[in-house]
Amino acid sequence: MKQFDILIVGAGIVGCAVARECALAGMHAGVIEGGVPGGGATAAGMGHVVVMDDSPAQLALTGYSRSLWQRENQTLPAAVEYETRGTVWVAADDEEMLEVESKCVAYRGAGIESAILTSRQLAEAEPNLRRGLAGGLLVPGDGVIYPPAAAGYYLSEAGRMGAELMLSRAVKAAEGVVQLANGSTIRAEKIVLAVGTECDLLPALPIEKRKGHLLITDRYPGFLRHQLVELGYLKSAHQSLEDSVAFNIQPRQTGQMLLGSSRQFGSVDPRAESEMMRRMLDRARSYMPGLAQISALRVWTGFRASTKDKLPLIGPAKGLSDDGSLWLAAGFEGLGITNAPGAARLLVDGMLGRTPEIAAEPYLPARLIEGLHV
Amino acid sequence: MKRTQVLVIGAGPAGIAAAIAAAEGGRRVMVLDDNPSAGGQIWRGGTVSGGSRSDDGGGARQRALDRLSRSGATVLSGMRVFDAQVSGVVDAVRETGSHSVVERFAFEQLILATGARERFLPFPGWTLPGVFGAGGLQALVKGGYPVKGKRIVVSGSGPLLLAVAAHLAEDGAVVSTVAEQADMGQMARFAASLWSHPGKLMQGAAYRAKLWKTAYRTGCWVSEALPAANGQGLRAVRLSDGTREWEEACDLLACGFHLVPNTEVASLLGCDFRESYVRVDGAQRTSVEGVYCAGEPTGIAGFDAALVQGEIAGLSCAGRSTEALRKRAQAEQQFQLGLEKAFALRPEIGLLARQETIVCRCEDVALGALQGRLGWTDAKLQTRCGMGPCQGRVCGPAVEHLLGWKPVSVRQPLSPVPIDAFCSNNEDELIKEKV
Amino acid sequence: MSKLIAITINGVRNEVVEGTTIAAALLLAGQACRVSVTGEARTALCGMGICFECRAMVDGVPHRRTCQTVCTPGITVETNP
Numbered sequence: 001m002k003q004f005d006i007l008i009v010g011a012g013i014v015g016c017a018v019a020r021e022c023a024l025a026g027m028h029a030g031v032i033e034g035g036v037p038g039g040g041a042t043a044a045g046m047g048h049v050v051v052m053d054d055s056p057a058q059l060a061l062t063g064y065s066r067s068l069w070q071r072e073n074q075t076l077p078a079a080v081e082y083e084t085r086g087t088v089w090v091a092a093d094d095e096e097m098l099e100v101e102s103k104c105v106a107y108r109g110a111g112i113e114s115a116i117l118t119s120r121q122l123a124e125a126e127p128n129l130r131r132g133l134a135g136g137l138l139v140p141g142d143g144v145i146y147p148p149a150a151a152g153y154y155l156s157e158a159g160r161m162g163a164e165l166m167l168s169r170a171v172k173a174a175e176g177v178v179q180l181a182n183g184s185t186i187r188a189e190k191i192v193l194a195v196g197t198e199c200d201l202l203p204a205l206p207i208e209k210r211k212g213h214l215l216i217t218d219r220y221p222g223f224l225r226h227q228l229v230e231l232g233y234l235k236s237a238h239q240s241l242e243d244s245v246a247f248n249i250q251p252r253q254t255g256q257m258l259l260g261s262s263r264q265f266g267s268v269d270p271r272a273e274s275e276m277m278r279r280m281l282d283r284a285r286s287y288m289p290g291l292a293q294i295s296a297l298r299v300w301t302g303f304r305a306s307t308k309d310k311l312p313l314i315g316p317a318k319g320l321s322d323d324g325s326l327w328l329a330a331g332f333e334g335l336g337i338t339n340a341p342g343a344a345r346l347l348v349d350g351m352l353g354r355t356p357e358i359a360a361e362p363y364l365p366a367r368l369i370e371g372l373h374v
Numbered sequence: 375m376k377r378t379q380v381l382v383i384g385a386g387p388a389g390i391a392a393a394i395a396a397a398e399g400g401r402r403v404m405v406l407d408d409n410p411s412a413g414g415q416i417w418r419g420g421t422v423s424g425g426s427r428s429d430d431g432g433g434a435r436q437r438a439l440d441r442l443s444r445s446g447a448t449v450l451s452g453m454r455v456f457d458a459q460v461s462g463v464v465d466a467v468r469e470t471g472s473h474s475v476v477e478r479f480a481f482e483q484l485i486l487a488t489g490a491r492e493r494f495l496p497f498p499g500w501t502l503p504g505v506f507g508a509g510g511l512q513a514l515v516k517g518g519y520p521v522k523g524k525r526i527v528v529s530g531s532g533p534l535l536l537a538v539a540a541h542l543a544e545d546g547a548v549v550s551t552v553a554e555q556a557d558m559g560q561m562a563r564f565a566a567s568l569w570s571h572p573g574k575l576m577q578g579a580a581y582r583a584k585l586w587k588t589a590y591r592t593g594c595w596v597s598e599a600l601p602a603a604n605g606q607g608l609r610a611v612r613l614s615d616g617t618r619e620w621e622e623a624c625d626l627l628a629c630g631f632h633l634v635p636n637t638e639v640a641s642l643l644g645c646d647f648r649e650s651y652v653r654v655d656g657a658q659r660t661s662v663e664g665v666y667c668a669g670e671p672t673g674i675a676g677f678d679a680a681l682v683q684g685e686i687a688g689l690s691c692a693g694r695s696t697e698a699l700r701k702r703a704q705a706e707q708q709f710q711l712g713l714e715k716a717f718a719l720r721p722e723i724g725l726l727a728r729q730e731t732i733v734c735r736c737e738d739v740a741l742g743a744l745q746g747r748l749g750w751t752d753a754k755l756q757t758r759c760g761m762g763p764c765q766g767r768v769c770g771p772a773v774e775h776l777l778g779w780k781p782v783s784v785r786q787p788l789s790p791v792p793i794d795a796f797c798s799n800n801e802d803e804l805i806k807e808k809v
Numbered sequence: 810m811s812k813l814i815a816i817t818i819n820g821v822r823n824e825v826v827e828g829t830t831i832a833a834a835l836l837l838a839g840q841a842c843r844v845s846v847t848g849e850a851r852t853a854l855c856g857m858g859i860c861f862e863c864r865a866m867v868d869g870v871p872h873r874r875t876c877q878t879v880c881t882p883g884i885t886v887e888t889n890p
Contacts, residue, residue: 148755292794422828513856518829738847
């Protein structure tokens with residue numbers, strides 16, 4: 001039976017980032033993937049590296065993780081297509097402009113550079129936005145990447161430092177033993193579950209699927225310069241019950257654009273739904289009328305791993321499970337790309353007893369268990 | 375939304391035959407076709423009046439089109455179906471001028487007559503201007519590209535090569551060589567099988583007659599296309615017969631390796647498949663209630679098969695008996711099996727592409743980038759192969775042949791559509807449009 | 810007698826027979842339809858609207874399939890905008 005220091009189940013961007021951190025720390029790591037590395041939520045999502053302030057803990061984590069992306073963006077391979085495009089949070093009316101102002105203050109407090117744009121400045125920054133919007137908030141340090149290549153890069157770095165990839169689905173992972181669908185059994189001191197929305201290995205995982213729709217266009221270089229997000233995105237992200245859409249568009253290095261976003265609970269059907277598409281794209285078209293005749297190449301869906309408090313689970317599974325070997329890097333909802341490097345650091349800091357660069361308590365899985373002191 | 379009883383997708387021979395049979399059988403019929411005019415590939419109409427001849431085998435095409443218009447069936451050209459998920463409905467888009475219009479069609483019965491496309495297999499130089507598909511060059515000629523006086527080599531595999539070469543010769547091109555990769559032995563068995571299909575023998579003979587100045591080489595293939603010094607077209611191709619290689623000067627190369635069926639709509643509808651073809655019963659019914667399929671998507675069997683299958687599908691929709699046609703249909707099925715064997719691809723064809731030869735033309739992904747990937751999905755994600763606007767229709771068959779990766783499932787939109795196609799208000803706009 | 814119509818290709822006036830597709834007109838003019846992502850000149854391959862190699866900007870709209878578009882008088886075509 002093969003023996004590792006640590007086994008990471010799931011070769012999405014988070015699992016691959018964890019594998020790299022583990023290898024960097026000198027651990028003999030194994031990565032287990034039943035499908036294609038980077039082929040799950042990593043491939044389905046937008047690839048934004050963005051600071052989000054829906055809670056102080058989220059602001060801290062996204063800010064920290066974004067800074068890790070920025071630290072290494074010069075050394076990432078070209079295939080990762082890292083671009084510091086910046087984000088513009090778009091305010092449709094004066095009420096949303098007030099939110100822009102308070103957002104700016106919150107970001108400043110966290111050391112995140114941002115600038116308020118007037119209606120005219122917004123139009124200059126993004127000429128294809130409709131006229132008459134109130135303004136926006138430019139966050140110049142935000143970035144865009146091509147996620148499958150990033151996952152592939154982390155994985156190859158981990159491999160360069162001795163990590164092994166096993167392409168077979170994990171059917172059981174407990175007490176330091178992982179059983180694979182191909183019949184192998186592997187041992188490790190620690191097991192990290194970085195499994196997206198597939199919770200069958202630990203049914204107690206408090207993760208729900210939130211379906212999202214996306215669309216990618218043909219190449220229209222110059223149509224869009226920054227990532228654009230409507231302020232309503234935050235409301236949509238926080239909704240627990242209703243299906244919702246929010247305007248979100250991202251330029252890719254190829255000149256293609258990714259369009260989103262939608263959120264649904266309770267749907268496990270991977271097929272795109274025309275009603276959600278209609279709502280999502282009506283909204284996009286209302287912000288950027290020129291999108292109407294732009295050619296859509298593909299439409300797909302993905303499932304975000306959502307937790308009750310919108311924060312990921314990073315740390316020992318204690319509280320959710322008595323299994324001392326189990327660790328979690330899960331529940332990243334729409335911020336898996338942004339938070340992958342930061343989460344990987346926090347997780348390994350926790351394993352090695354290193355002092356993390358930000359407080360790790362808000363993300364410990366045990367916080368979700370009532371009565372448990374963290 | 376437009377409503378009809380029988381909706382036919384595709385106005386090639388199968389679709390035309392189906393529409394005629396259904397309409398003459400008393401059904402209200404609408405035909406959607408994505409080309410500027412009806413006829414599909416083999417019956418492609420020239421868009422230039424008085425221009426190049428169409429392959430109408432003595433007026434058969436015009437007779438069919440006349441009969442179609444007399445039958446009462448409506449043909450909507452320039453309409454491309456991109457979604458068929460809601461039961462009883464398809465969505466199509468028409469690109470006109472500066473904007474596109476989406477239309478929705480409701481039907482009781484659906485006949486899929488979506489035809490086939492050429493299989494392209496990469497070789498060094500295949501992306502150069504001057505290299506066309508075999509059917510592709512013929513289509514462009516019918517669209518007004520004159521080839522008079524041009525030196526053309528036709529290569530690849532399949533009966534289409536002869537038909538294309540004959541037409542090009544008729545249009546004044548100098549077709550120096552037709553290079554069929556299948557060897558004489560394979561072909562002889564195919565030729566022998568033609569005895570049971572005298573009409574096809576006649577047609578083959580007629581093609582050969584037009585090509586009396588052309589060298590027809592079997593067991594021969596193009597291994598490389600070589601660019602002209604001025605960057606306009608080719609200066610030559612390199613030919614091989616497995617033993618020796620030689621250059622042949624030419625301006626254009628028309629090459630295609632037989633056909634692959636267009637089964638995307640059938641796939642989206644959830645029809646059962648038999649290998650890469652749509653499975654149908656003797657009445658051309660698919661496994662999906664109310665959905666029929668006729669012609670190449672059920673098996674690459676050529677023109678006569680398309681006609682008889684289309685007629686059977688149309689009669690089935692009209693509730694008429696198809697017994698009289700069954701024997702003919704079965705004979706054509708035998709022809710299909712003969713075709714597959716006769717034009718099976720030799721191993722050398724899969725070895726022509728080099729590491730740097732482009733496989734995915736939309737995203738310029740070379741063969742070297744694909745080798746070593748785990749499979750189609752991994753290749754798509756890590757190289758963008760198959761992620762361009764052709765949605766893998768060109769590189770897919772090449773990847774399957776070169777690397778053995780089977781195509782993954784099909785999703786809507788079946789071809790690129792404007793974002794507006796998914797938005798509100800398209801229906802309102804269309805109410806104002808006259809049917 | 811075939812009627813000739815005037816179209817513009819990359820700013821240059823061209824005359825083509827009425828009914829000619831834009832892809833055929835580009836071939837007649839010796840122009841490639843597009844430039845690929847690695848800079849190769851490309852022209853139509855399949856002739857039936859499937860391969861997308863014949864794409865060009867037509868009347869200001871990018872990514873139009875020129876093999877399935879018939880020339881109309883005054884139409885403007887740009888192959889590398």
